[in-house]
Amino acid sequence: MDEFEAYVLARSRALARSAYLLTGDWGLAEDLVQESLTAVASRWSAVIRAGDPDPYVRRIMYHRSIDGWRRRRKVTEFSLDTLPEARHGDRGDAEDGVLRRLMLRDALGRLTPRQRAVLVLRFYEDCTEVETARLLGCSVNTVKSQSRHALCRLRQLAPDLINVFAANADVETP
Amino acid sequence: MTQDLRSSLEELVADGPPSLMPLELAQVAWSQGRRRRRLRHATAATVVLAVLGVGAATLPFIHQPLPFAPADGGGSTAVEGYPERIGHQWWVRDLPAKPGPMALLMQRVVHRDTYDQPAVWEAVSESGQRWRIPGVYGGYDDYPSLSPDGRRLAYLSGARGPYVIRDLVSGVVTTFPSVGPAVGTSERTYATQGQAPAFWSPDGQHVVMAGFRNEPSLSGRALVLGIDGSVQLAHGRGFPAGWLDAQTVVWLAPETYRGSKPVPVDVKFTDLSGRELRSVTLATPMRPASLHGQWSSAVSPDGAEILVVQDSTFSTVIRRFSLADGEPIGRAMSITDINATCTQTWADSTPVISVLEQGNAYPAELAPTGAKRLIAIEPRLGSQCIVFAADALSGIRQGMPFGQSMAPWTWWWREILVAVLLTGSLIWFARRRVVVRRRRLQPTG
Numbered sequence: 001m002d003e004f005e006a007y008v009l010a011r012s013r014a015l016a017r018s019a020y021l022l023t024g025d026w027g028l029a030e031d032l033v034q035e036s037l038t039a040v041a042s043r044w045s046a047v048i049r050a051g052d053p054d055p056y057v058r059r060i061m062y063h064r065s066i067d068g069w070r071r072r073r074k075v076t077e078f079s080l081d082t083l084p085e086a087r088h089g090d091r092g093d094a095e096d097g098v099l100r101r102l103m104l105r106d107a108l109g110r111l112t113p114r115q116r117a118v119l120v121l122r123f124y125e126d127c128t129e130v131e132t133a134r135l136l137g138c139s140v141n142t143v144k145s146q147s148r149h150a151l152c153r154l155r156q157l158a159p160d161l162i163n164v165f166a167a168n169a170d171v172e173t174p
Numbered sequence: 175m176t177q178d179l180r181s182s183l184e185e186l187v188a189d190g191p192p193s194l195m196p197l198e199l200a201q202v203a204w205s206q207g208r209r210r211r212r213l214r215h216a217t218a219a220t221v222v223l224a225v226l227g228v229g230a231a232t233l234p235f236i237h238q239p240l241p242f243a244p245a246d247g248g249g250s251t252a253v254e255g256y257p258e259r260i261g262h263q264w265w266v267r268d269l270p271a272k273p274g275p276m277a278l279l280m281q282r283v284v285h286r287d288t289y290d291q292p293a294v295w296e297a298v299s300e301s302g303q304r305w306r307i308p309g310v311y312g313g314y315d316d317y318p319s320l321s322p323d324g325r326r327l328a329y330l331s332g333a334r335g336p337y338v339i340r341d342l343v344s345g346v347v348t349t350f351p352s353v354g355p356a357v358g359t360s361e362r363t364y365a366t367q368g369q370a371p372a373f374w375s376p377d378g379q380h381v382v383m384a385g386f387r388n389e390p391s392l393s394g395r396a397l398v399l400g401i402d403g404s405v406q407l408a409h410g411r412g413f414p415a416g417w418l419d420a421q422t423v424v425w426l427a428p429e430t431y432r433g434s435k436p437v438p439v440d441v442k443f444t445d446l447s448g449r450e451l452r453s454v455t456l457a458t459p460m461r462p463a464s465l466h467g468q469w470s471s472a473v474s475p476d477g478a479e480i481l482v483v484q485d486s487t488f489s490t491v492i493r494r495f496s497l498a499d500g501e502p503i504g505r506a507m508s509i510t511d512i513n514a515t516c517t518q519t520w521a522d523s524t525p526v527i528s529v530l531e532q533g534n535a536y537p538a539e540l541a542p543t544g545a546k547r548l549i550a551i552e553p554r555l556g557s558q559c560i561v562f563a564a565d566a567l568s569g570i571r572q573g574m575p576f577g578q579s580m581a582p583w584t585w586w587w588r589e590i591l592v593a594v595l596l597t598g599s600l601i602w603f604a605r606r607r608v609v610v611r612r613r614r615l616q617p618t619g
Contacts, residue, residue, distance in 0.1 A: 001204055008200035016191040021183060026190050033194075034203055041207025042214065101186050124183040151179075 004044050007053055008037060015061065021120045022065040024109040036061040059135050062121070066113045066136070107157040115150035122147055225595060251343045253277050253324030255569035256562065257302035258577060261552040261585045269297050269305040271345040275324035276300075277566040279307070281516075283556035293558060297327065297342075300572055308332070317517075317561075319372035319381060322475075324563030326401060328372055328381045330355050335362055339381070339401055348403050353385070363388060364397055364405060370413070370468045371517035371561070376475065377420040380446065384413055384468055396423070398446045408448030411440075415480060416473025418443055418497065422451060424480065426471040428462040436461050441480055441497060454500040458493060460484050474520045475564050479503055481525045483514055490514050492527065492540065509545055516559040521548075521567035528560060535559060550578045552585045 012033060019029035040047055040057050047053045108116055114136070121132040122143070129147075133140045253275040260280065277300040283293050295307040295318050307318055307329060318329035324342070331338045335354025340347050354362035367384035374381050378401070385397035387407055396414045398406040408414075412427030423444050429437040436459035443451045464484045472481045477497060484491045490512045494503040513528035513535045520526060525540040526548060534553050537560045538545035548571070551557045576584035583590065 004204055005197070005200040008203065009196045012194060012196040012199055013191060016194050017187040020187050020190055026192055030191060030194055030199075034199060037199065037203035038206040038210065041204045042210040044204075044207065097185070100182065104182050104186055119179075120183070123179045124187075126180075154179075 003048060004041055011054060011057070012037075015057065018058070018120055018125060019061060019065070021108065021124055022062070022113075022116055024105055032061060032065060035064060039064075055135070058125075059137075062117050062135055063137070066117055103158045107154050110157050111150055111153055115146050115153065118143055118146040119150045119154075228591060228595070251275065251323070251325060253300055253563050253566045253569065255300045255572050256566040257298065257300060257549065257572050257574065259550045259552075259574045260298060260302050260304070260555065260557075262554065263304050266296065266304050266306050269307055269327075269342075273297070273305060273342055274299065275342055275563070276320055276327065277324055277563055279318050279320060279327075279561040280304070280551075280555075280557055281559040281561075283558055293556075295329075300324075300566060300569070302572070302574065317369060317371050317383070319374060319383075319561055320563040321374045321378040321381075322376060322564035323378055324566055326374075326378065328374075328399070330366065337366060337399065339399065348401055350399055350403065350405055352405055353397065353399065364407065366397060367468070369515075373414055373416045373473075374564070375417045375420050376477075376564075379420065382408065382414045382417070382423050395425075395448070398423070406446050408444060408446065410442060410444055410448045410450070412442065413468045413471070415441070415471035416477075418473065418477040421445060422477075423448075424473045424477075424497070426465075426480070426482065428460065428465060434461065435459075439465075439482070441495070441500065454497060456480075456482070456493075456495045456500045457502055458495075458506075469515055469517055472518045472520060472525075473497070474523060475568070476523070479523070481518055481520070483512065483518060483527075485514050492518075492525065494525065504542075507540065507544075509540075512545075513559070517561065519562050519564070519567065526562070526567060537562070547578055550580055553580070554585075 015033045015036070016026075016029050019032040020026055023029045023032055036057055039060050040053060044053075047056050050056070108119070111119070117136060118132060121127045121135060122129070127135065129140050129143045132143045136143070256277040276297040278298050280296050280298055281293050282296060295316060296304045297307055297320075298304050307327070308331065316330060318327060320327055327340045327342055329338065329340075330336075331349075333355070335351075337350040337353035338347055339350075352363040354365055356365045356368050364385055365388050367386070370384035372381050372383035380398050380400050382396050382398045384395065385407075386395070395410045395412070396408040398408050400406075408423060410423075410425050410427070412425045415424045415426045418424050423446065425442040425444065426439065427442050428439045439456045439458075439460050441454045441456060443453070445451060460482070464486060465482075470483050473479070474481070480495050480497055482493045482495065484493065489508045489510050491506050491508050492512070493506045495501065496503055509527065509529070511530045513530045516528040516535065518525060518527045519537075521539060526537050527540055527545060528535045529538045529545050529547075532553065534551065534555070535557050536551050537548045539548050540546075548567075549560070575587065
């Protein structure tokens with residue numbers, strides 16, 4: 001129990017951030033983290049015998065976000081049309097930052113769960129393609145294609161963000 | 175783009191998680207995890223116990239008869255019922271020396287596609303366990319029989335005899351060296367008639383069957399064998415039909431054939447030597463050609479009635495007569511699919527007949543509404559004749575899963591269950607291996 005508690009204290013915030021990117025809602029993210037930690041707690045002795053529990057926890061969390069957990073609670077989606085700021089012509093920097101975050105969250109919410117998971121693992125958690133493939137239980141080619149499709153879809157869903165990203169040379173056109 | 179995307183994602187989560195309380199989260203997750211672990215262990219234990227239980231109950235090779243316990247040790251020495259179903263059995267062994275009392279004997283056609291249709295006789299316990307009885311004529315002309323309590327089995331032990339009575343409880347075999355089959359037994363004094371049923375006396379001390387003395391005149395009509403090894407030749411007319419009491423044999427004896435007209439049919443009562451004690455004429459005349467002789471009649475266990483099976487061109491008529499005065503009891507019943515070349519019997523005061531269904535026979539109770547199936551027999555066994563121990567039919571029908579259902583899958587439910595369990599186990603094992611392999615490949619840092 002002590003080891004588990006220490007692990008949760010050390011890693012729960014980082015896990016919750018990843019979960020938020022997967023779910024788009026802090027409440028759902030905490031639920032997802034708790035579900036994952038419960039699953040790990042039920043096999044804690046076996047997990048720590050195998051070494052670091054973090055990869056196991058993350059694998060459970062990502063799998064649940066794609067499969068079982070996703071079926072129970074739909075990811076919250078927001079439409080920018082409902083936000084008055086989106087229609088205003090001139091905005092301050094702070095407003096721009098908020099709007100960009102909202103647009104990104106909305107765009108992430110419209111990706112498929114697997115695409116979202118690939119993006120978060122690759123671009124937020126800095127996993128390599130091989131590590132991402134192992135965590136998600138798929139091939140490296142699948143990770144590559146999902147990643148490419150996800151980025152392409154992001155550009156379609158959030159064209160305003162393209163301006164932000166377009167200056168970068170490694171933007172690929174599928 | 176990737177750098178910008180990363181910084182955008184980090185920016186997106188920079189404010190949170192706003193309400194996360196790690197300590198409470200850890201406690202709740204641990205508590206729920208412990209509950210889930212216990213549930214998993216309990217489920218696994220239940221599944222293991224269920225699998226072991228189902229395996230032990232269903233795997234055919236485990237399902238062996240209980241070893242016989244001697245009478246003074248509390249073991250049963252008499253049959254107390256009969257099985258509700260008789261299905262396939264992966265290994266049918268020869269009848270051991272002391273299997274315990276049997277409920278019935280079943281004749282099975284082994285190969286239908288051959289001309290002579292070789293058959294075997296099997297002894298069946300009240301739980302439905304089957305054993306093979308060595309045959310003489312390939313099982314086709316033999317007619318073994320069971321004593322009323324199912325304890326003794328009488329049959330021809332070989333192609334040239336001798337006739338034997340086996341005690342299935344004590345293992346004692348009473349041999350009758352002077353009695354052999356009707357074919358090729360000139361060296362034996364007496365011969366049993368082929369295809370003739372044997373009837374046991376109510377006290378289980380004697381068995382009577384159609385037979386004769388091997389001499390030029392071929393005298394006699396029946397042999398009365400005692401479990402003490404005695405042999406008596408009973409002279410009489412007609413065929414033995416059963417017993418009135420422990421010392422009186424009942425015969426069905428139609429008068430000599432006189433053209434196509436029905437003739438009176440007598441029922442005669444004799445002592446063990448064939449001396450006639452009295453005679454009753456049945457109220458309904460019949461044509462001798464419509465009777466199958468040795469298979470046409472059966473006396474009820476209490477000696478009050480006689481059942482007569484009469485074949486006509488399109489159907490078979492079953493009549494019951496009082497043995498006191500020969501008057502008919504109830505109305506005659508016409509059964510289309512009766513197996514008339516097989517002995518009929520009684521369950522107390524209710525006739526039990528052999529009915530054919532797609533070439534296979536099954537025993538049926540003769541209810542006022544028609545024949546009512548007593549035992550469901552798997553069609554692929556090719557059952558032909560069923561010979562009961564009298565006490566089995568007056569005992570309890572041993573209920574079994576699926577009762578009288580003849581649906582094909584009900585005969586194979588054990589195999590289906592084992593296949594499902596094996597397949598499930600293989601899938602679980604394969605998935606488990608994949609998971610273990612992935613864990614090994616997973617970086618630990």
